[in-house]
Amino acid sequence: MATICFVGTVGQTLTSTQTGWRFVGWWMLKTFVAGSVILIPIMIGYQQHHHPQRQGILMLTWLIGLITFTWAHYTTQPVVNASQRSPELYVVQQVFITWLLSTALVWASPYLHQLFHRWSISQRRRWLLIITGAFLILNFINGYDAFGFHRGNSLIWFGYLFAIGDWLANDQQWLRQWSPLKYGCLTMVLFLFSTVVTWLNMNNVVYSPHNGLTPNNHYLLAINPYQPFMLITCMLLVAGVSISHPKAQAAWRTSDTYQGILTLNLLGLPMAFTPFLMNNFSWTSGFLLAIVLWVILQGLTIAIVRFCPHWQLSLSISQVNHYLFKTWRRYWPLMLTFVLLWLMTLIAFALLWNGNWTMVQWVMTERIKIVLVNVAIAFAVAIIIMAITNRWWLTTGISVILYGGWIVASMLKITARNEPIIPTDLSTLAAPGAMLGMVNKRIIVIIILAIIVVMALTIWLEHQIGAGSRFSISGRIITAVLAVLYLASFTLANHSSSIIYKQLQNMDDIPYFYSQLRGAKLNGTLLQFANNIDVHTMSKPHGYSRTTMMHIAKKYQREGAIMNHQRLHNSVGHQNLVFVLSESYSDPARVPGLKVHGGDPIPYLHELKKHSTSGLMLSSGYGGGTANMEYQALTGLSIANFSPTMPTPYSQLVPYQKRAFTINQLFPYSIGIHPFTANLYSRKTVYRKFGFNKFYHFDGGAKITYTKKIQNSPRVSDDSAYKEISLNLLRQPHGKFVQMATMQNHMPYNPSYYHERQFKVSGKGFNTPDQQAQIETYIQGIHYTDAALRAWVKQLDEMKQPVTVVWYGDHLPGIYHGLPMGKYGVPLHETDYFIYSNPAAQKLNRTKFTHRYKLVSPNNFGALALEQMNVKVSPYFALLTKIAHDIPATSLPTNGTSKNNAAHQSGRDFINGQGKHVHLNKRQRQLFHDYQLVQYDLTAGHHYLLHNSFLKEVAK
Incomplete structure (x- = not known):
């Protein structure tokens, strides 16, 4: 998905601008510098040898640079008018802060190494892997700024990177569970993936209700180094090179990071004034927070080691590989179904936006939670089908056919009526002949052929490959019940006290009832349909009946006749x-x-x-x-x-x-x-x-x-x-x-x-x-x-x-x-x-x-x-x-x-x-109760008064 969006957007950039290749070059440079901003603090922690004289000289230049930069007038704030600024100024966010704190890390590294080495290498590995895993998961779920990392500019973040480097330098035996070749391949793949993810995260498309979506201008913005995949890339790079050869290990351990810091000086010059413009930036509060969190973490670590020695979280790459392979072997058809539904959701959004990759990219990055809801709805239907058939390939085939049919039907209705499918359209199912009569016969033939091809492929895969492990009876019942409950929860999607309502609000679900097509473009066709399930016109007022409404008709017939005695015109x-x-x-x-x-x-x-x-x-x-x-x-x-x-x-x-x-x-x-x-x-x-x-x-x-x-x-x-x-x-x-x-x-x-x-x-x-x-x-x-x-x-x-x-x-x-x-x-x-x-x-x-x-x-x-x-x-x-x-x-x-x-x-x-x-x-x-009864009758009731004698004819 990310690669498709990336290639599509780059393709548009290269074909629509004369400076496309220059743009790509600057973007690659920004990505490289963003990686350097993470890599240099890790390398400072990796070095185990210190040079007091160089540290003193570096400290002096640091003080001189800090005084000089205080008077600078540069900023990394977003560009308002692209013609007034150059994208070259916006290479990477927080370079100045990285230079500042990296220099401080070099000066303080002997003391930090002594502090970290109070714990064993296994303890450091355990906690750092736990923190890294939690950071990745929390960031993936909702972009949560975990552990006070504060978007890559906090003391805690740099202390964490330093600790990573120190651990990698001293845990060679554990790292050798993988070969240098594996590390190298993963590093290259993750670097390319990081480039794509960084691109998507920097998309600066803004939605305006009456002006649509503005084009992106993220090439003018700086890359935030707070990128989980970039972090893992740098960790793998250091780990792989450090075990590749004894000479390489020695070079990494004694490498001179001062040149890297001096490079940051040049890169950070345009952004030098940034921390002084941040209203919420407080060195005192950040320092105190770092001390408090560090004391808490140290206390928890000592307590766990001392009082809970049986809590040995044995983390091994081989064990992780074993569990992952076992899970994949058992549930890979299920995961494949999820991936297919995800790709079909991407296709659905692309169709809604008429293939405009900029808009698709915006949805898949800024509205990623909404995309997941659409996939979850389709996947819940697939789980129900699996519970019935207990065959993965058959489930996948039926799910693809149903979701594909839904997408086609949605696009046909949008073409005909500029509106997606909503629950009230289900009444047309009572007359399928009339409904099919509005569809082009050629489209019907294509749909039938597509269904035949998918089902034939499904049957062939079922016999040739098999379906892997299947659910037990209890598993089928449990998963079906959970899926049904999830889908049923949307019947309360508009009740402000319901859990599903609050969750959808947190995910920025905006139903846009006044423009259903706009809602579908932003929420997806499935979620927009679900948004319209929990809709009823009006609660029935007390006493509503035919007798009551006839009484009201006579009552206001009399009232009207009295008023009309003083009125001049009959019409x-x-x-x-x-x-x-x-x-x-x-x-x-x-x-x-x-x-x-x-x-x-x-x-x-x-x-x-x-x-x-x-x-x-x-x-x-x-x-x-x-x-x-x-x-x-x-x-x-x-x-x-x-x-x-x-x-x-x-x-x-x-x-x-x-x-x-x-x-x-x-x-x-x-x-x-x-x-x-x-x-x-x-x-x-x-x-x-x-x-x-x-x-x-x-x-x-x-x-x-x-x-x-x-x-x-x-x-x-x-x-x-x-x-x-x-x-x-x-x-x-x-x-x-x-x-x-x-x-x-x-x-x-x-x-x-x-x-x-x-x-x-x-x-x-x-x-x-x-x-x-x-x-x-x-x-x-x-x-x-x-x-x-x-x-x-x-x-x-x-x-x-x-x-x-x-x-x-x-x-x-x-x-x-x-x-x-x-x-x-x-x-x-x-x-x-x-x-x-x-x-x-x-x-x-x-x-x-x-x-x-x-x-x-x-x-x-x-x-x-x-x-x-x-x-x-x-x-x-x-x-x-x-x-x-x-x-x-x-x-x-x-x-x-x-x-x-x-x-x-x-x-x-x-x-x-x-x-x-x-x-x-x-x-x-x-x-007012009479008024409510009349309003209910005219809109949601039995329409006892919906006739001209009550609505239009003069009361006599």
Whole structure:
């Protein structure tokens, strides 16, 4: 796997750049130096003869160099702008520290040798092998920084390397269990493997939700010497050469490492200042920690030797070889199956990323734990098959066929619907003929032939080679039960209290429910499928039944009839209603502790809110969750009522509903506009389900006319978005509903987007100058929005058509750092909104609304809009109107426990107009319970109310 990724990436590098060979040369040099950084401390420990005069001279040069380097201005920090730095400066990390501490080791080596030789060679070998093995295992499992090695710059790390060298110099008899040839071959193989692993570990690809994956630039970064395989390579090199010939042994024992240290002086010069720039680097704390750990280790060693003499951990290369061979001989078919499934997982990721090796490399290094989960899922299925058949080759063949079929089916669905296989697709298995009818006949033939070939090969291998050892009856039962339990654990994958949930969170599993294809690319098709198993729409409210729902229908029929006595219009008629979701819009002046200098960046919005129905909206998200606010505004349903395992109804619920009712269905014609991609949140499918007649977007939908941007910003401006709305309002027919989700103020907020930043900020909300610049860029953006809003409202006022606008910010941008959500949760979830009617609408409706609903929820907007338009309501909107009037603003918990687009903890907050958490009284609890019953019935229940007489027809 590593070799494939390495060759693929190098191939791209050599074919895509003119300096490819130069790049490879520098990379090999970096790898060599990284090995030297480990090898030199080992060699210092290996030397048993000391030169006091040279040590004194070296100590003097060390002091002079330390004073000189203190004034240097070089660093090994990552390059931001590749044109400003040269990759030659970044040869290896911590060279200066290696030079510093290696010089100290030379000076202190006589005393360290005396200290180490207090223990026998067998004791030193035993403990060093145990520490090395534990280090390798822990690092392989999760990259754990074991034993305080601290990424190769701690005193403990260099003391460990010195001890390795001292042991190798004095344990020749034990080392001779292997021949020099074996050591040499293993050293070469491991060196090449170390080069590949180092390459992969230095990959610097960064994932951005809306910009994809950035190209790697790891050739500009230094190699970290904290590489387990490089460590083993150096150990084998020293061991092999030291036993090769008596003269070689003598040369190794008396070799002059001072030249190596002087070489490090030159290599370390550009990085000399690094330790002085590290905020968390403390010589005192590191030295004290080394002393404490050394005392503890020495005490444990003495205690074990003295009081537990029977604890003789006899470690022999021959014994290790025996156990490894025995294990391999018994279970090699099982291991082969695992390797095949691993390779197939790699192929699956390559297909998901269209063969882009940079992206595959990123997944296989940065997401290695996630890859292992996918392999584990496939391997668990293989174990179950083995428990049934008890034949390795048959199990391998069936597993390969099943996993291969899964990969093919996933890619076919992605090609057809831009979405991987999820559990709801299993319903299509009931109609296999229809499902196969959508697949190209040639593909079906190829699949059948592939199955025949694999099964024939499996049968031949079963007879020719045999299957090795098989499981006993008890072994088959135990392994099958364990595999089934593992697979069954994913039924709790989204329960925040479950073990599997916590484990997946530690592995950085991000389901990306709002973009299933993105989730599959990052998590793999198998894990993404498993992420969607533990999803249910909503818990059944108490008392749900047909009788109860019929009672509720009659109850709100009466309530609606009372409301309608005071309403003017029986239908929306030729009125137009526009919902504008203003991306990430919220007044920064309300952010706790943040001060904005340079005037009011949004003066027109503040003025407009004084003359319209307006206030604040309680968002269910912070820094994200746009589609959830859009869903609540269009449907009138609250995200807080849904199960925590379904955080994104747009992609998890709506595509699978037989009918989804939304306010646009009250209008003769409805339009959706989103000047961005429509693949996120399954918007194409959702808007079709909602009954929109047209959807304007950048992925093959109706063509957007206005697409201008502001200066260097990559997003379509709000001015263009508003012009697009006006253009569609002027088109026939009238009586339209328009849904607009803008993009101008979407993250990121790069300071280079706008030529100037008129507004400055101070106080809380940022920790660094970069964060401050992001906030100021964001404020400049909403200032441009304010100007565009002024011009648009002027256009609306000149229209003869009656137009009502519901305008709201969906959430705050996620750029305010250092503000605890537990303390400032409510203000960090409050955005601006207004409901404005142009003069034509005011005249038609005979009212001019300037109500002050201080704090509302997005699910209130539909009812409030119909109220402002003076339109009579159906029983459903009668219920929503009472919710808007009588229930405080409702949201997911505002304390930060709820996540955007990911399973989260259950609960909801009720917030009054003063921003205080409140509890519902008895009357409010009954009303809210009715609301929950209706929401359950329309989404997850038996749909007793999913008909026009409750949803659309005017209550009488």
